[in-house]
Amino acid sequence: MINMGPQHPSTHGVFRLVIWVDGERIVKAEPHIGYLHRGSEKLCEDELYSQVITLFDRLDYVANLNCELAFCMAVEKLMEIEVPERAQYIRTIFCELNRIASHMLFYGVYGMDAGAVTPILYGFRERERIQSLFESVTGARMMHNYFRVGGVNEELPDDFEQRLSKLTDGLKQGIDECDGLLSQNEMFLARTKGIGTISGPDAIAFGVTGPALRASGVLEDVRISEPYGIYDRFDYGIPTGSQGDCWDRYYVRVEEMRQSLSIIDQAVNQMEAGEILANVRRIARPPKGEVYIRTESPRGDFGVFLVSDGTDKPYRVKVRAPSFCNLQALQHMLREAYIADAVIILGSIDIVLGEVDR
Amino acid sequence: MAQRHRREPEIPLAKEALDAKGESLTALVNEVFSEGHDVEVGVAVDEVTLTVQPTSLPDICRLLRDDPRFDFDYLRCLSVVDYEDRLEVNYHLFSLDKRHKLVVKANVSPDDPVVPSLIDVWRGANWYERESHDLFGVSFAGHPNLVPLLLYEGFEGFPGRKNFPFHDYDEW
Numbered sequence: 001m002i003n004m005g006p007q008h009p010s011t012h013g014v015f016r017l018v019i020w021v022d023g024e025r026i027v028k029a030e031p032h033i034g035y036l037h038r039g040s041e042k043l044c045e046d047e048l049y050s051q052v053i054t055l056f057d058r059l060d061y062v063a064n065l066n067c068e069l070a071f072c073m074a075v076e077k078l079m080e081i082e083v084p085e086r087a088q089y090i091r092t093i094f095c096e097l098n099r100i101a102s103h104m105l106f107y108g109v110y111g112m113d114a115g116a117v118t119p120i121l122y123g124f125r126e127r128e129r130i131q132s133l134f135e136s137v138t139g140a141r142m143m144h145n146y147f148r149v150g151g152v153n154e155e156l157p158d159d160f161e162q163r164l165s166k167l168t169d170g171l172k173q174g175i176d177e178c179d180g181l182l183s184q185n186e187m188f189l190a191r192t193k194g195i196g197t198i199s200g201p202d203a204i205a206f207g208v209t210g211p212a213l214r215a216s217g218v219l220e221d222v223r224i225s226e227p228y229g230i231y232d233r234f235d236y237g238i239p240t241g242s243q244g245d246c247w248d249r250y251y252v253r254v255e256e257m258r259q260s261l262s263i264i265d266q267a268v269n270q271m272e273a274g275e276i277l278a279n280v281r282r283i284a285r286p287p288k289g290e291v292y293i294r295t296e297s298p299r300g301d302f303g304v305f306l307v308s309d310g311t312d313k314p315y316r317v318k319v320r321a322p323s324f325c326n327l328q329a330l331q332h333m334l335r336e337a338y339i340a341d342a343v344i345i346l347g348s349i350d351i352v353l354g355e356v357d358r
Numbered sequence: 359m360a361q362r363h364r365r366e367p368e369i370p371l372a373k374e375a376l377d378a379k380g381e382s383l384t385a386l387v388n389e390v391f392s393e394g395h396d397v398e399v400g401v402a403v404d405e406v407t408l409t410v411q412p413t414s415l416p417d418i419c420r421l422l423r424d425d426p427r428f429d430f431d432y433l434r435c436l437s438v439v440d441y442e443d444r445l446e447v448n449y450h451l452f453s454l455d456k457r458h459k460l461v462v463k464a465n466v467s468p469d470d471p472v473v474p475s476l477i478d479v480w481r482g483a484n485w486y487e488r489e490s491h492d493l494f495g496v497s498f499a500g501h502p503n504l505v506p507l508l509l510y511e512g513f514e515g516f517p518g519r520k521n522f523p524f525h526d527y528d529e530w
Contacts (some may be wrong), residue, residue, distance in 0.1 A: 034508040040494075042517055046524050077403065078372055204431050204454065207482025218454070225457050289372025291403045292450055292461070294434065305437050310369030318437035320450075328485050351418065357508060 004342070005034050017346070021339055029334040031327060036037055036357035044317040049075055049149060050273030050285040050315065058141045059319060063102040065094050066297040068147040073228060074293040074306040075149045087151035088230045093164070093267050094146070094261040100171060101130040102298035103253045106350045109248055111182050113347035114191045119182050126174040133167050146270040151277035156306065164268060169191060183251060190307050192246035193229050196333040196345035206332065207325035211252045212301025212349055216244030221298040234266045246348040249289050262282040269345040299323050299350060319357040362398040367388045368441045379458045386427055387460070406462050412464040412473045417461065422451065429453045430460060436486035440496040440519045445471050445496060466496065468519070493518030
């Protein structure tokens with residue numbers, strides 16, 4: 001029996017894994033979570049709707065805007081708010097940029113997990129470029145608190161389009177560079193090919209979503225199966241894998257970054273001037289009812305279940321965190337694996353403990 | 359602080375907005391569960407809801423998963439809502455193939471909340487049930503390992519419930 005964590009550099013947060021081994025093989029694995037439990041769902045019940053957005057920033061702390069979007073959409077659906085066109089485009093561009101930033105972080109640390117030190121420098125360089133663009137608009141590198149119920153907080157700065165086109169050009173090159181650096185590296189292939197496999201039906205039964213599910217060959221993306229916002233206006237592909245192993249889970253994300261860039265390009269071309277915030281009262285009081293919203297966050301199906309009792313505070317907020325469900329499948333992926341592969345299998349799920357523990 | 363007296367504003371209800379898939383699913387649910395089932399079909403904004411007795415949950419859910427007309431292979435979310443007089447357990451279901459969605463609800467009393475475990479139906483229910491047991495004290499009968507997941511062992515009370523205070527409790 002081996003204990004891994006809770007303070008372990010490769011667990012991407014505070015996470016503990018107890019492993020029972022027979023020689024070099026893993027017999028059983030038991031994840032322990034909850035070290036970062038802050039009671040976010042309960043805290044939401046004590047805050048105004050506009051204040052809850054800040055709490056959502058802190059769930060998935062590498063894809064903050066995707067979390068904000070889900071909550072804003074839930075309130076908008078309950079209140080039947082029509083979000084202005086320009087705000088929709090701004091949201092889409094920012095969410096896709098955040099997806100690339102999140103995958104870049106994954107790329108870097110995954111290379112690190114596999115024993116390659118250079119990828120983290122490349123991944124962080126690209127991520128930093130995106131974050132400095134975020135900073136120029138929202139004022140913060142992370143924890144933006146930028147989306148609002150009914151739109152976004154502020155108009156884009158004047159030089160935004162130049163900065164964005166410079167950024168996307170750089171990213172295009174950067175993604176190719178990252179891809180060329182690691183994806184076909186022989187040692188990386190040896191570490192990841194055929195490791196930690198999970199079949200499509202098993203993944204569905206465990207509730208695995210996002211890149212981890214698509215790597216198993218299941219074509220499922222909330223942007224396609226339940227289109228929200230303006231995603232039905234763009235032409236883009238959904239990369240899938242075939243083996244459901246670590247390399248597929250890695251490469252699906254690399255391909256996804258290219259697709260996100262294509263969405264951003266199309267969105268910039270279609271975007272027109274206009275309103276950025278619908279005419280909504282500062283203190284939102286949604287009607288009594290309940291609503292469930294699904295969005296595609298970089299880690300998978302990010303759901304918000306919102307129950308309103310007609311007051312200015314939510315009655316109950318439940319966050320369906322993709323990492324939480326994906327992590328459940330870890331026990332299944334680790335069966336019969338070598339203990340040396342435990343870290344690389346865990347890394348391939350790309351968990352964010354902030355959203356697992358909430 | 360003295361309470362200000364004023365007329366309570368009337369609270370509007372959220373409007374129903376079922377799409378075509380929701381309409382046909384309502385018809386199908388009504389047809390399948392028309393006789394011999396103690397269920398109630400409703401609508402919550404854009405989702406069809408099916409309120410069932412807690413004891414009949416495993417049978418109904420297995421039917422919802424296996425019947426090709428429903429094909430609910432994916433448990434999107436399991437959540438508990440505390441309405442003080444009752445705890446409502448919500449199962450949000452989705453069919454990856456048919457792309458329709460359903461909410462199954464079961465009400466239990468807050469004093470002795472017991473719901474059958476659905477691990478056999480959807481394996482992903484495992485951690486959700488442990489989490490709900492942690493935060494709301496709902497027992498899932500038949501769950502093999504109902505130990506604390508998010509809270510530490512020995513935590514007293516159910517912090518998800520409405521009667522658990524936001525402040526003024528003993529922190530360790």
